[in-house]
Amino acid sequence: MPRELDLGEGRVLPATCFELRFARSGGPGGQHVNKTETKVDLRCDLERALAVLGEDRVARIRDKLANRLDADGRVIVTAEEHRSRQQNVEAAFERMAALLCSAMHKPKPRKKTRPSRGSQLRRLDEKKQRGAIKRGRRGGED
Numbered sequence: 001m002p003r004e005l006d007l008g009e010g011r012v013l014p015a016t017c018f019e020l021r022f023a024r025s026g027g028p029g030g031q032h033v034n035k036t037e038t039k040v041d042l043r044c045d046l047e048r049a050l051a052v053l054g055e056d057r058v059a060r061i062r063d064k065l066a067n068r069l070d071a072d073g074r075v076i077v078t079a080e081e082h083r084s085r086q087q088n089v090e091a092a093f094e095r096m097a098a099l100l101c102s103a104m105h106k107p108k109p110r111k112k113t114r115p116s117r118g119s120q121l122r123r124l125d126e127k128k129q130r131g132a133i134k135r136g137r138r139g140g141e142d
Helices: 031-035 046-053 055-064 085-104 119-139
Strands: 019-024 037-046 074-079
Touching: 019 085, 037 046, 037 085, 046 055, 055 085, 074 085
Parallel strands: none
Antiparallel strands: 019 037, 037 074
């Protein structure tokens, strides 16, 4: 039942990277929730995804999603908000795609900047003015 997952930019993870498990969902629902296994546990094997994603992206995923990895190093996503198993499978795959894409995103490096000479002078002038105001508030000795 696992399927391919399109991560954009021409990267598609094959179905062999995923493992689906089902369990009984908690919460209200009466007899339906007690009889059917609609909760979805989706796991993505990062070792198998190495060929598609590359080592640097997989390392970034492991670093950013460390709290979502199981003991075998697979990313875990669960979905149980729908009554239908198929809807939960779709929700889990969407959540997995969003997680992996956000973890792979490489932020732009920050360029160090310095305040301009004019802004430094304005700041110092402002400080002098505030000090003068406060000095003016001090009363003379009576």
